[in-house]
Amino acid sequence: MLIRRAPDLKSSEITSERLYWTRREWIAAAGVAGVAALAPASLACAAPAEGGQGQNLGTPYGLQSNDKPTPYEDVTNYNNFYEFGLDKADPAQNAKGFKPLPWTVRVDGFVKAPANYQLEDFLKPYKLEDRIYRHRCVEAWSMVIPWRGFPLADLIKRAEPTSQARFVEFTTLLDPRRMPGQNSPVLDWPYVEGLRLDEAMHPLTLMVTGLYGKDLPNQNGAPLRLHVPWKYGFKSIKSIVRIRLVDKQPRNTWNIATPNEYGFYANVNPEVDHPRWSQATERRIGEFLRRKTLMFNGYADQVGSMYAGMDLRKNY
Protein backbone atom coordinates (compact mmCIF):
# COMPACT_ATOMS: atom_id res chain seq x y z
CA MET A 1 0.00 0.00 0.00
CA LEU A 2 1.20 3.53 0.53
CA ILE A 3 4.85 3.60 1.37
CA ARG A 4 4.79 6.73 3.45
CA ARG A 5 1.63 6.20 5.35
CA ALA A 6 1.42 5.77 9.08
CA PRO A 7 0.62 2.28 10.39
CA ASP A 8 -3.06 1.34 10.48
CA LEU A 9 -4.79 2.22 13.67
CA LYS A 10 -7.23 0.08 15.51
CA SER A 11 -10.22 1.98 16.76
CA SER A 12 -9.06 1.15 20.28
CA GLU A 13 -5.91 3.12 19.60
CA ILE A 14 -7.71 6.28 18.65
CA THR A 15 -7.51 8.70 21.50
CA SER A 16 -10.84 9.05 23.22
CA GLU A 17 -12.36 12.44 22.80
CA ARG A 18 -12.15 13.23 26.48
CA LEU A 19 -8.46 12.31 26.76
CA TYR A 20 -7.78 14.08 23.51
CA TRP A 21 -9.31 17.24 24.84
CA THR A 22 -7.45 17.23 28.08
CA ARG A 23 -4.32 17.17 26.01
CA ARG A 24 -5.66 19.61 23.46
CA GLU A 25 -6.39 22.14 26.13
CA TRP A 26 -2.81 22.41 27.27
CA ILE A 27 -1.57 22.47 23.71
CA ALA A 28 -4.06 25.20 22.97
CA ALA A 29 -3.14 27.10 26.08
CA ALA A 30 0.51 26.84 25.21
CA GLY A 31 0.28 27.23 21.50
CA VAL A 32 -2.74 29.05 20.17
CA ALA A 33 -1.52 32.52 21.02
CA GLY A 34 1.81 31.73 19.43
CA VAL A 35 0.31 30.12 16.35
CA ALA A 36 -2.02 33.04 15.75
CA ALA A 37 0.95 35.35 15.73
CA LEU A 38 2.95 33.25 13.27
CA ALA A 39 3.65 34.92 9.98
CA PRO A 40 2.48 32.90 6.93
CA ALA A 41 6.02 32.16 5.86
CA SER A 42 6.81 30.43 9.08
CA LEU A 43 3.64 28.33 9.03
CA ALA A 44 5.04 25.89 6.54
CA CYS A 45 8.05 25.04 8.63
CA ALA A 46 6.33 24.91 11.98
CA ALA A 47 6.82 21.40 13.28
CA PRO A 48 3.77 19.49 14.45
CA ALA A 49 3.39 19.80 18.17
CA GLU A 50 4.45 16.61 19.90
CA GLY A 51 2.04 15.54 22.58
CA GLY A 52 4.57 13.17 24.08
CA GLN A 53 2.24 10.29 24.88
CA GLY A 54 -0.60 8.72 22.95
CA GLN A 55 -1.52 9.86 19.51
CA ASN A 56 -0.75 13.36 18.46
CA LEU A 57 -3.34 14.83 16.15
CA GLY A 58 -1.30 17.68 14.86
CA THR A 59 -0.70 21.36 14.92
CA PRO A 60 -3.74 23.52 15.60
CA TYR A 61 -3.06 25.94 12.77
CA GLY A 62 -4.91 29.15 13.51
CA LEU A 63 -7.22 27.22 15.77
CA GLN A 64 -9.07 29.08 18.45
CA SER A 65 -9.67 27.89 21.95
CA ASN A 66 -13.32 27.14 21.19
CA ASP A 67 -12.52 25.04 18.11
CA LYS A 68 -12.71 21.37 18.96
CA PRO A 69 -12.08 18.68 16.37
CA THR A 70 -15.34 17.30 15.03
CA PRO A 71 -15.80 13.64 16.03
CA TYR A 72 -14.37 11.15 13.52
CA GLU A 73 -17.83 9.64 13.07
CA ASP A 74 -19.23 12.94 11.78
CA VAL A 75 -16.20 13.76 9.64
CA THR A 76 -16.56 10.40 7.91
CA ASN A 77 -20.36 10.12 7.72
CA TYR A 78 -21.44 13.61 6.72
CA ASN A 79 -19.92 14.25 3.31
CA ASN A 80 -20.70 16.13 0.14
CA PHE A 81 -19.13 13.88 -2.47
CA TYR A 82 -21.60 13.60 -5.34
CA GLU A 83 -19.44 10.97 -7.04
CA PHE A 84 -20.83 8.64 -4.38
CA GLY A 85 -24.38 9.96 -4.04
CA LEU A 86 -26.30 13.10 -3.25
CA ASP A 87 -27.18 12.67 0.42
CA LYS A 88 -24.62 13.46 3.08
CA ALA A 89 -24.75 9.88 4.33
CA ASP A 90 -24.42 8.32 0.86
CA PRO A 91 -20.63 8.54 0.36
CA ALA A 92 -19.87 6.55 3.51
CA GLN A 93 -22.12 3.76 2.17
CA ASN A 94 -21.43 3.91 -1.55
CA ALA A 95 -17.66 4.35 -1.31
CA LYS A 96 -17.18 1.28 0.89
CA GLY A 97 -15.96 -0.92 -1.94
CA PHE A 98 -13.89 1.77 -3.66
CA LYS A 99 -10.25 0.74 -4.02
CA PRO A 100 -8.12 3.86 -4.18
CA LEU A 101 -4.92 2.01 -5.05
CA PRO A 102 -3.24 1.74 -7.49
CA TRP A 103 -3.59 5.43 -8.23
CA THR A 104 -1.93 7.56 -10.85
CA VAL A 105 -1.50 11.31 -10.63
CA ARG A 106 -0.59 13.38 -13.66
CA VAL A 107 1.23 16.68 -13.23
CA ASP A 108 1.33 18.66 -16.45
CA GLY A 109 0.63 21.95 -18.17
CA PHE A 110 3.20 24.70 -17.83
CA VAL A 111 5.77 22.69 -15.91
CA LYS A 112 9.32 21.74 -16.79
CA ALA A 113 8.67 18.01 -17.09
CA PRO A 114 5.05 16.81 -17.30
CA ALA A 115 4.72 13.26 -16.00
CA ASN A 116 2.49 10.53 -14.63
CA TYR A 117 3.27 9.24 -11.17
CA GLN A 118 2.23 6.23 -9.19
CA LEU A 119 0.88 7.62 -5.94
CA GLU A 120 3.64 5.95 -3.91
CA ASP A 121 6.34 7.66 -5.96
CA PHE A 122 4.36 10.86 -6.11
CA LEU A 123 4.26 11.15 -2.32
CA LYS A 124 7.85 10.03 -1.62
CA PRO A 125 9.49 13.47 -1.60
CA TYR A 126 7.11 15.00 0.94
CA LYS A 127 7.11 15.02 4.68
CA LEU A 128 3.58 14.42 5.87
CA GLU A 129 2.40 16.53 8.76
CA ASP A 130 -0.76 16.74 10.83
CA ARG A 131 -2.68 20.01 10.84
CA ILE A 132 -6.01 20.85 12.39
CA TYR A 133 -8.05 23.17 10.17
CA ARG A 134 -11.50 24.66 10.25
CA HIS A 135 -13.63 23.51 7.30
CA ARG A 136 -16.56 25.68 6.22
CA CYS A 137 -19.09 24.37 3.68
CA VAL A 138 -20.90 26.81 1.43
CA GLU A 139 -24.11 25.29 2.86
CA ALA A 140 -23.36 27.07 6.15
CA TRP A 141 -22.19 24.16 8.25
CA SER A 142 -18.65 23.65 9.46
CA MET A 143 -16.28 21.17 11.06
CA VAL A 144 -12.81 21.11 12.57
CA ILE A 145 -10.71 18.41 10.97
CA PRO A 146 -7.27 17.04 11.86
CA TRP A 147 -5.83 16.52 8.39
CA ARG A 148 -2.61 14.80 7.39
CA GLY A 149 -0.79 16.04 4.32
CA PHE A 150 1.84 18.36 2.90
CA PRO A 151 1.79 21.89 1.50
CA LEU A 152 0.72 22.06 -2.14
CA ALA A 153 3.50 24.64 -2.54
CA ASP A 154 6.11 21.90 -2.10
CA LEU A 155 4.56 19.95 -4.95
CA ILE A 156 4.36 22.95 -7.25
CA LYS A 157 7.96 23.97 -6.56
CA ARG A 158 9.09 20.45 -7.33
CA ALA A 159 7.14 20.52 -10.61
CA GLU A 160 9.03 23.67 -11.63
CA PRO A 161 6.30 25.76 -13.24
CA THR A 162 7.27 27.85 -16.26
CA SER A 163 6.68 31.59 -16.35
CA GLN A 164 3.36 31.13 -18.15
CA ALA A 165 1.81 29.26 -15.22
CA ARG A 166 -0.68 31.49 -13.43
CA PHE A 167 -3.34 29.07 -12.16
CA VAL A 168 -3.59 25.47 -11.03
CA GLU A 169 -6.36 23.19 -12.24
CA PHE A 170 -7.31 19.99 -10.41
CA THR A 171 -9.33 17.09 -11.77
CA THR A 172 -11.10 14.27 -9.91
CA LEU A 173 -11.05 10.69 -11.17
CA LEU A 174 -13.65 10.00 -13.87
CA ASP A 175 -14.75 6.38 -13.56
CA PRO A 176 -18.52 5.83 -13.30
CA ARG A 177 -18.01 2.14 -12.56
CA ARG A 178 -16.06 2.94 -9.41
CA MET A 179 -17.85 6.20 -8.66
CA PRO A 180 -21.52 5.36 -9.19
CA GLY A 181 -22.69 8.93 -8.65
CA GLN A 182 -21.07 9.84 -11.97
CA ASN A 183 -23.81 7.87 -13.73
CA SER A 184 -26.17 10.68 -12.83
CA PRO A 185 -25.93 13.87 -14.89
CA VAL A 186 -26.36 16.03 -11.77
CA LEU A 187 -22.93 17.62 -12.33
CA ASP A 188 -20.65 17.95 -15.32
CA TRP A 189 -18.13 15.14 -14.68
CA PRO A 190 -15.29 14.94 -13.96
CA TYR A 191 -15.26 17.40 -11.07
CA VAL A 192 -12.74 20.16 -11.68
CA GLU A 193 -11.46 22.94 -9.46
CA GLY A 194 -8.82 25.63 -9.63
CA LEU A 195 -6.74 28.08 -7.66
CA ARG A 196 -4.75 31.14 -8.52
CA LEU A 197 -1.05 30.28 -8.38
CA ASP A 198 -0.45 32.47 -5.29
CA GLU A 199 -3.36 30.75 -3.54
CA ALA A 200 -1.98 27.37 -4.49
CA MET A 201 1.47 28.36 -3.20
CA HIS A 202 0.12 29.68 0.09
CA PRO A 203 1.57 27.73 3.02
CA LEU A 204 -1.92 26.98 4.39
CA THR A 205 -3.00 25.18 1.20
CA LEU A 206 -2.71 21.49 1.95
CA MET A 207 -2.56 18.37 -0.20
CA VAL A 208 -4.28 15.85 2.03
CA THR A 209 -3.61 12.12 2.30
CA GLY A 210 -5.22 11.42 5.66
CA LEU A 211 -7.26 12.57 8.62
CA TYR A 212 -7.24 11.78 12.32
CA GLY A 213 -3.79 10.25 11.78
CA LYS A 214 -5.08 7.62 9.32
CA ASP A 215 -5.19 7.30 5.55
CA LEU A 216 -8.07 9.22 3.97
CA PRO A 217 -11.31 7.25 4.15
CA ASN A 218 -12.81 6.80 0.67
CA GLN A 219 -15.76 9.06 1.43
CA ASN A 220 -13.38 11.89 2.30
CA GLY A 221 -11.60 11.83 -1.06
CA ALA A 222 -9.10 8.98 -0.95
CA PRO A 223 -6.31 8.75 -1.75
CA LEU A 224 -5.43 12.38 -2.42
CA ARG A 225 -7.43 15.56 -1.95
CA LEU A 226 -6.98 19.26 -1.42
CA HIS A 227 -7.90 21.40 1.56
CA VAL A 228 -8.00 25.16 1.31
CA PRO A 229 -9.17 26.22 4.77
CA TRP A 230 -10.18 29.81 3.96
CA LYS A 231 -12.44 28.80 1.07
CA TYR A 232 -15.81 27.06 0.96
CA GLY A 233 -15.53 23.29 0.98
CA PHE A 234 -16.36 22.72 -2.68
CA LYS A 235 -12.95 24.21 -3.59
CA SER A 236 -11.26 21.37 -1.72
CA ILE A 237 -11.49 18.82 -4.53
CA LYS A 238 -11.32 15.11 -3.72
CA SER A 239 -9.71 12.02 -5.30
CA ILE A 240 -7.36 14.02 -7.52
CA VAL A 241 -5.85 12.43 -10.62
CA ARG A 242 -4.52 15.48 -12.39
CA ILE A 243 -2.82 18.70 -11.40
CA ARG A 244 -2.28 21.05 -14.30
CA LEU A 245 -0.51 24.40 -14.31
CA VAL A 246 -2.38 26.70 -16.69
CA ASP A 247 -2.27 30.30 -17.89
CA LYS A 248 -6.00 31.06 -17.73
CA GLN A 249 -8.45 30.89 -14.85
CA PRO A 250 -9.72 27.31 -14.86
CA ARG A 251 -13.41 26.54 -14.73
CA ASN A 252 -14.76 24.91 -11.61
CA THR A 253 -17.62 22.43 -11.46
CA TRP A 254 -20.06 24.22 -9.13
CA ASN A 255 -19.53 27.46 -11.01
CA ILE A 256 -20.38 25.66 -14.24
CA ALA A 257 -23.47 24.13 -12.60
CA THR A 258 -24.91 27.24 -10.92
CA PRO A 259 -22.85 30.33 -11.81
CA ASN A 260 -24.96 32.81 -9.84
CA GLU A 261 -24.57 30.80 -6.64
CA TYR A 262 -20.97 29.55 -6.72
CA GLY A 263 -17.98 31.53 -7.92
CA PHE A 264 -14.36 30.78 -8.68
CA TYR A 265 -12.89 32.36 -5.53
CA ALA A 266 -15.42 31.01 -3.00
CA ASN A 267 -13.61 32.68 -0.12
CA VAL A 268 -15.48 32.27 3.14
CA ASN A 269 -17.11 35.65 3.67
CA PRO A 270 -19.82 36.40 6.25
CA GLU A 271 -20.75 39.60 4.43
CA VAL A 272 -21.55 38.11 1.04
CA ASP A 273 -24.67 35.96 1.22
CA HIS A 274 -25.48 33.00 -0.93
CA PRO A 275 -28.61 33.90 -2.92
CA ARG A 276 -30.68 31.44 -0.92
CA TRP A 277 -29.20 31.76 2.56
CA SER A 278 -27.09 33.94 4.78
CA GLN A 279 -23.37 33.24 5.17
CA ALA A 280 -23.14 35.40 8.32
CA THR A 281 -23.41 32.41 10.62
CA GLU A 282 -22.79 28.69 10.47
CA ARG A 283 -23.75 25.57 12.36
CA ARG A 284 -20.71 23.73 13.63
CA ILE A 285 -21.46 20.02 13.38
CA GLY A 286 -22.01 18.76 16.91
CA GLU A 287 -23.05 22.15 18.28
CA PHE A 288 -26.56 23.52 18.57
CA LEU A 289 -26.07 27.28 18.71
CA ARG A 290 -24.97 28.94 15.50
CA ARG A 291 -21.54 30.55 15.36
CA LYS A 292 -20.60 33.73 13.64
CA THR A 293 -18.75 32.95 10.42
CA LEU A 294 -15.29 34.53 10.35
CA MET A 295 -13.82 36.42 7.42
CA PHE A 296 -11.74 34.00 5.35
CA ASN A 297 -12.92 31.35 7.82
CA GLY A 298 -10.72 32.91 10.49
CA TYR A 299 -7.56 32.88 8.37
CA ALA A 300 -7.78 36.56 7.36
CA ASP A 301 -4.43 37.45 8.92
CA GLN A 302 -2.69 34.83 6.81
CA VAL A 303 -4.50 35.17 3.49
CA GLY A 304 -6.28 38.55 3.44
CA SER A 305 -3.45 40.36 1.67
CA MET A 306 -3.87 38.18 -1.43
CA TYR A 307 -7.25 39.80 -2.03
CA ALA A 308 -6.40 43.41 -1.17
CA GLY A 309 -8.32 45.82 -3.37
CA MET A 310 -10.50 43.11 -4.84
CA ASP A 311 -14.29 43.42 -4.92
CA LEU A 312 -15.20 40.32 -2.93
CA ARG A 313 -18.91 40.86 -3.59
CA LYS A 314 -18.26 40.52 -7.30
CA ASN A 315 -15.62 37.83 -6.98
CA TYR A 316 -17.69 35.55 -4.73
Place this chain on the structure above:
Amino acid sequence: MNDAATARDRLRALKEPPGFGVLLIVALCVPGVLAIAGTLSDIFAGTRYFGSDPVKEVEHFLGRWTLRLIVATLCVTPLRQATGWNWLARHRRTVGLFAFAYVTLHWIAYAFLDVQLNWAELTKDLLKRPYIYLGMTALLMLTALAVTSTKGMIRRMGGRNWNRLHALIYVAAILGVIHYGMAQKKDLTDPLNYAAILTVLFGWRLLRWAHRRGPRPATG
Protein backbone atom coordinates in the same frame (compact mmCIF):
# COMPACT_ATOMS: atom_id res chain seq x y z
CA MET B 1 -66.85 -12.49 -15.36
CA ASN B 2 -69.64 -12.88 -12.84
CA ASP B 3 -66.98 -13.57 -10.24
CA ALA B 4 -65.10 -10.42 -11.14
CA ALA B 5 -68.26 -8.39 -10.90
CA THR B 6 -69.13 -9.74 -7.48
CA ALA B 7 -65.57 -9.17 -6.28
CA ARG B 8 -65.82 -5.56 -7.38
CA ASP B 9 -69.18 -5.16 -5.73
CA ARG B 10 -67.81 -6.64 -2.55
CA LEU B 11 -64.87 -4.21 -2.66
CA ARG B 12 -67.16 -1.26 -3.22
CA ALA B 13 -69.35 -2.38 -0.38
CA LEU B 14 -66.40 -2.39 2.02
CA LYS B 15 -67.47 -0.56 5.16
CA GLU B 16 -65.21 1.56 7.29
CA PRO B 17 -63.13 -0.83 9.39
CA PRO B 18 -63.81 -0.38 13.10
CA GLY B 19 -61.30 1.91 14.76
CA PHE B 20 -60.07 3.30 11.44
CA GLY B 21 -60.27 6.92 12.61
CA VAL B 22 -58.24 6.29 15.75
CA LEU B 23 -55.71 4.18 13.87
CA LEU B 24 -55.30 6.94 11.29
CA ILE B 25 -54.62 9.54 13.97
CA VAL B 26 -52.10 7.31 15.72
CA ALA B 27 -50.32 6.55 12.42
CA LEU B 28 -50.13 10.21 11.46
CA CYS B 29 -48.63 11.05 14.85
CA VAL B 30 -45.72 8.65 14.38
CA PRO B 31 -43.44 10.79 12.16
CA GLY B 32 -43.98 13.84 14.34
CA VAL B 33 -43.24 11.97 17.55
CA LEU B 34 -40.10 10.50 15.95
CA ALA B 35 -39.07 13.95 14.75
CA ILE B 36 -39.47 15.57 18.16
CA ALA B 37 -37.94 12.74 20.16
CA GLY B 38 -35.08 12.19 17.70
CA THR B 39 -34.18 15.85 17.53
CA LEU B 40 -34.26 16.39 21.29
CA SER B 41 -32.11 13.30 21.75
CA ASP B 42 -29.65 14.40 19.04
CA ILE B 43 -29.33 17.89 20.45
CA PHE B 44 -29.20 17.08 24.14
CA ALA B 45 -27.82 13.54 24.26
CA GLY B 46 -25.51 13.63 21.24
CA THR B 47 -27.22 10.74 19.42
CA ARG B 48 -27.35 10.79 15.62
CA TYR B 49 -30.89 9.69 14.77
CA PHE B 50 -31.05 12.57 12.33
CA GLY B 51 -27.39 12.32 11.36
CA SER B 52 -24.61 14.79 11.99
CA ASP B 53 -26.69 17.91 11.33
CA PRO B 54 -30.00 17.04 13.01
CA VAL B 55 -31.51 20.53 12.79
CA LYS B 56 -31.24 20.71 9.02
CA GLU B 57 -32.29 17.09 8.63
CA VAL B 58 -35.41 17.31 10.80
CA GLU B 59 -36.39 20.55 9.09
CA HIS B 60 -36.35 18.76 5.74
CA PHE B 61 -38.00 15.65 7.22
CA LEU B 62 -40.95 17.71 8.46
CA GLY B 63 -41.19 19.57 5.17
CA ARG B 64 -41.36 16.31 3.23
CA TRP B 65 -44.07 14.98 5.58
CA THR B 66 -46.09 18.14 5.03
CA LEU B 67 -45.99 17.58 1.28
CA ARG B 68 -46.89 13.91 1.66
CA LEU B 69 -49.95 14.76 3.74
CA ILE B 70 -51.07 17.53 1.38
CA VAL B 71 -50.87 14.98 -1.42
CA ALA B 72 -52.74 12.48 0.77
CA THR B 73 -55.65 14.92 1.29
CA LEU B 74 -55.80 15.44 -2.46
CA CYS B 75 -55.94 11.65 -2.95
CA VAL B 76 -59.02 11.21 -0.78
CA THR B 77 -61.62 12.34 -3.32
CA PRO B 78 -60.24 10.41 -6.34
CA LEU B 79 -59.84 7.33 -4.17
CA ARG B 80 -63.40 7.67 -2.89
CA GLN B 81 -64.71 8.09 -6.42
CA ALA B 82 -62.72 5.16 -7.74
CA THR B 83 -63.59 2.75 -4.93
CA GLY B 84 -66.96 3.98 -3.80
CA TRP B 85 -65.67 4.18 -0.21
CA ASN B 86 -67.59 7.27 0.68
CA TRP B 87 -66.65 6.93 4.35
CA LEU B 88 -63.14 8.09 3.38
CA ALA B 89 -64.47 11.63 3.09
CA ARG B 90 -65.00 11.74 6.85
CA HIS B 91 -61.24 11.46 7.39
CA ARG B 92 -60.06 14.06 4.93
CA ARG B 93 -60.14 16.76 7.58
CA THR B 94 -57.94 14.64 9.86
CA VAL B 95 -55.29 14.31 7.18
CA GLY B 96 -55.52 18.00 6.33
CA LEU B 97 -55.14 19.04 9.96
CA PHE B 98 -52.09 16.83 10.24
CA ALA B 99 -50.64 18.51 7.16
CA PHE B 100 -51.13 21.77 9.02
CA ALA B 101 -49.51 20.34 12.15
CA TYR B 102 -46.46 19.21 10.17
CA VAL B 103 -46.06 22.50 8.35
CA THR B 104 -46.18 24.21 11.74
CA LEU B 105 -43.46 21.92 13.07
CA HIS B 106 -41.49 22.52 9.86
CA TRP B 107 -41.71 26.27 10.48
CA ILE B 108 -40.75 25.86 14.14
CA ALA B 109 -37.70 23.83 13.11
CA TYR B 110 -36.78 26.57 10.64
CA ALA B 111 -37.37 29.62 12.83
CA PHE B 112 -36.42 28.31 16.27
CA LEU B 113 -33.81 25.62 15.64
CA ASP B 114 -32.23 26.65 12.33
CA VAL B 115 -32.34 30.46 12.25
CA GLN B 116 -32.59 30.51 16.08
CA LEU B 117 -35.00 33.46 16.13
CA ASN B 118 -32.56 35.85 14.56
CA TRP B 119 -35.22 38.37 13.56
CA ALA B 120 -33.03 40.31 11.15
CA GLU B 121 -32.25 37.06 9.35
CA LEU B 122 -35.89 35.90 9.35
CA THR B 123 -36.99 39.23 7.86
CA LYS B 124 -34.27 39.13 5.22
CA ASP B 125 -35.22 35.55 4.33
CA LEU B 126 -38.86 36.53 3.98
CA LEU B 127 -38.25 39.58 1.82
CA LYS B 128 -35.31 38.49 -0.30
CA ARG B 129 -35.63 34.77 -0.81
CA PRO B 130 -38.39 33.58 -3.12
CA TYR B 131 -38.47 30.02 -1.84
CA ILE B 132 -38.99 31.32 1.69
CA TYR B 133 -41.85 33.65 0.86
CA LEU B 134 -43.53 31.09 -1.35
CA GLY B 135 -43.28 28.59 1.49
CA MET B 136 -44.57 31.15 3.96
CA THR B 137 -47.52 31.94 1.68
CA ALA B 138 -48.41 28.26 1.56
CA LEU B 139 -48.12 28.13 5.36
CA LEU B 140 -50.58 31.03 5.72
CA MET B 141 -53.01 29.31 3.35
CA LEU B 142 -52.86 26.06 5.32
CA THR B 143 -53.45 28.07 8.49
CA ALA B 144 -56.59 29.63 7.00
CA LEU B 145 -57.84 26.18 5.99
CA ALA B 146 -57.13 24.71 9.42
CA VAL B 147 -58.88 27.57 11.22
CA THR B 148 -61.98 27.19 9.05
CA SER B 149 -62.06 23.40 9.22
CA THR B 150 -64.64 23.09 12.02
CA LYS B 151 -68.28 22.24 11.44
CA GLY B 152 -69.23 25.59 12.96
CA MET B 153 -67.08 27.47 10.47
CA ILE B 154 -68.54 25.55 7.54
CA ARG B 155 -72.01 26.45 8.73
CA ARG B 156 -71.12 30.07 9.32
CA MET B 157 -69.38 30.51 5.95
CA GLY B 158 -71.89 28.56 3.92
CA GLY B 159 -70.91 25.58 1.81
CA ARG B 160 -70.23 27.53 -1.35
CA ASN B 161 -67.84 30.06 0.25
CA TRP B 162 -66.20 27.35 2.28
CA ASN B 163 -65.55 25.32 -0.85
CA ARG B 164 -64.12 28.34 -2.59
CA LEU B 165 -61.75 29.07 0.28
CA HIS B 166 -60.70 25.46 0.54
CA ALA B 167 -59.79 25.33 -3.13
CA LEU B 168 -56.66 27.09 -1.80
CA ILE B 169 -55.32 23.63 -1.01
CA TYR B 170 -54.51 23.33 -4.73
CA VAL B 171 -52.53 26.57 -4.63
CA ALA B 172 -50.79 25.59 -1.40
CA ALA B 173 -49.82 22.23 -2.90
CA ILE B 174 -48.29 23.88 -5.96
CA LEU B 175 -46.46 26.48 -3.86
CA GLY B 176 -45.20 23.73 -1.57
CA VAL B 177 -43.69 21.80 -4.44
CA ILE B 178 -42.12 24.94 -5.93
CA HIS B 179 -40.73 25.82 -2.49
CA TYR B 180 -39.25 22.32 -2.24
CA GLY B 181 -37.76 22.52 -5.74
CA MET B 182 -36.19 25.92 -5.16
CA ALA B 183 -34.64 24.79 -1.91
CA GLN B 184 -32.68 22.05 -3.70
CA LYS B 185 -29.03 22.54 -4.41
CA LYS B 186 -29.08 20.74 -7.72
CA ASP B 187 -31.02 17.50 -7.83
CA LEU B 188 -34.72 18.04 -8.65
CA THR B 189 -35.78 14.38 -8.79
CA ASP B 190 -37.91 14.41 -5.66
CA PRO B 191 -39.71 17.74 -6.28
CA LEU B 192 -40.41 16.64 -9.86
CA ASN B 193 -41.93 13.41 -8.52
CA TYR B 194 -44.29 15.49 -6.40
CA ALA B 195 -45.08 17.67 -9.40
CA ALA B 196 -45.93 14.54 -11.40
CA ILE B 197 -48.23 13.24 -8.65
CA LEU B 198 -50.00 16.62 -8.45
CA THR B 199 -50.40 16.61 -12.22
CA VAL B 200 -52.15 13.22 -12.06
CA LEU B 201 -54.39 14.30 -9.17
CA PHE B 202 -55.33 17.57 -10.86
CA GLY B 203 -55.75 15.78 -14.18
CA TRP B 204 -58.24 13.37 -12.62
CA ARG B 205 -60.35 16.27 -11.38
CA LEU B 206 -60.11 18.09 -14.67
CA LEU B 207 -61.26 15.02 -16.62
CA ARG B 208 -64.23 14.45 -14.33
CA TRP B 209 -65.13 18.13 -14.56
CA ALA B 210 -64.91 18.05 -18.36
CA HIS B 211 -66.93 14.84 -18.41
CA ARG B 212 -69.69 16.38 -16.28
CA ARG B 213 -69.82 19.47 -18.47
CA GLY B 214 -69.47 17.41 -21.64
CA PRO B 215 -71.86 17.73 -24.59
CA ARG B 216 -75.39 17.09 -23.46
CA PRO B 217 -78.19 15.95 -25.71
CA ALA B 218 -80.16 18.91 -26.96
CA THR B 219 -83.40 19.16 -25.07
CA GLY B 220 -85.23 21.25 -27.58
